[in-house]
Amino acid sequence: MTNPLVKIRSERDQMSAIERRIADFILDNAHLLRDYSSQQLASALGISQSSVVKFAQKSGFKGYPDLKYTIGEAIARNGNGHTQLPEAVQDDAPDAYQRLQDGLRRSKLAAEEETRSLNPRTQIEPIVEMIDQAGKVFVCGLGDDGLFAREFAMRLSLLGLLTVHHADPILMMANLSAARPGDVLLMFSEFGKLPELSQVSRQFQACEGKVISITRHTANPLRAHADAALVISAHDPAAHVEQLLYRSSLQSLLDFVFVLLCQANPDRHRQLAINLERIHHLLES
Incomplete structure (x- = not known):
């Protein structure tokens, strides 16, 4: 429930x-x-x-x-979901240290559970199919979102998906000339309000590509106009803790999507094993 x-x-x-x-x-x-x-x-x-x-x-x-x-x-x-954390931890207060550690762990678990509830199977499986069947997957995100976008783009490449990643919306816009019907754009934006990202998304849809937004679960322009959406839940009175909860929940959701992609297509899974082996040999040489 x-x-x-x-x-x-x-x-x-x-x-x-x-x-x-x-x-x-x-x-x-x-x-x-x-x-x-x-x-x-x-x-x-x-x-x-x-x-x-x-x-x-x-x-x-x-x-x-x-x-x-x-x-x-x-x-x-x-x-x-709003675990109150101690404001400071003193050297002579091991209990406060433990409460801080346990409180953060519980807050992360609660945020990840909320995120799972907000992304049901009926919502995630079509997204996995869209990515798996795409001719090319374009990935874009700015700032902190760009870090997650880059890492996820790398994982998609390891699965054998042709991936185009940019942390600059201008460069991404220039690459839209290569977009074809059935291609997918993954747009990472925590708040989904940056006009330049919405503009890239609209241009991508004009090329008959499908846009998947990855944002907070709040109403925002990017999510509203996307063809599909992954949403993240992260709430805490302390801003620095809330940001950690967002990152934790986002990473957990992306990890699950990646595992589903591996399971959905045996060829992708085999390609992942081949690419990981190549990287292993490269690092050892």
Whole structure:
């Protein structure tokens, strides 16, 4: 069963203004929700009680009590994904050190689990097929996204896929002259809002290629206009921790897509073994 907080978070961008206010309150105060009746929640937000009840029903619950109970159960099992980490670790505080280590590990696991929930099999398998059947795979990403794009492009090359990688949208735009129908563009962009990346994507689709966006699960222009999307979940009050959660969840998802590509096509798997052996000999010589 999908974590109700994951469900609310993933659907937030499609909600009305009042629904977003309710969703934000629940996401920020999930551990306190058990103390709020529907009327108290409505009063805290300055809205009607019926708006709270309708929100619960629209989210797939029988009513507000069902929503509150389900969220309480989820927190008891998994927490709310916002593990509070100690601000500092002193040399004479081994317990704080251990809490910091355990807290980060739990936060990563929670973010990766949310990411898995947001990318179901029905969504990932068609993407794997698109990549496997592509004549060429174009890969683009800037900044930190470019690091993941480069590494994934290398892995695709090891599978025998003809891969075109650029960390510069201008150079990628110049390479679109080589795009053909059925080719695939993997566009890495955490927030999906850079106009130049959206422009490259539109031009690629004009060449009858398919665009796969890799972004956060928020609504964004790149994701909205892509033919398919992989989405990443990463939430934490501390910005530096949230960035680590994003990187961890993204890497986990890309690793799974790569394994699926290996399993989907035996020829790809054989080519991977051949290329790895060639690299091994090269490094030893």
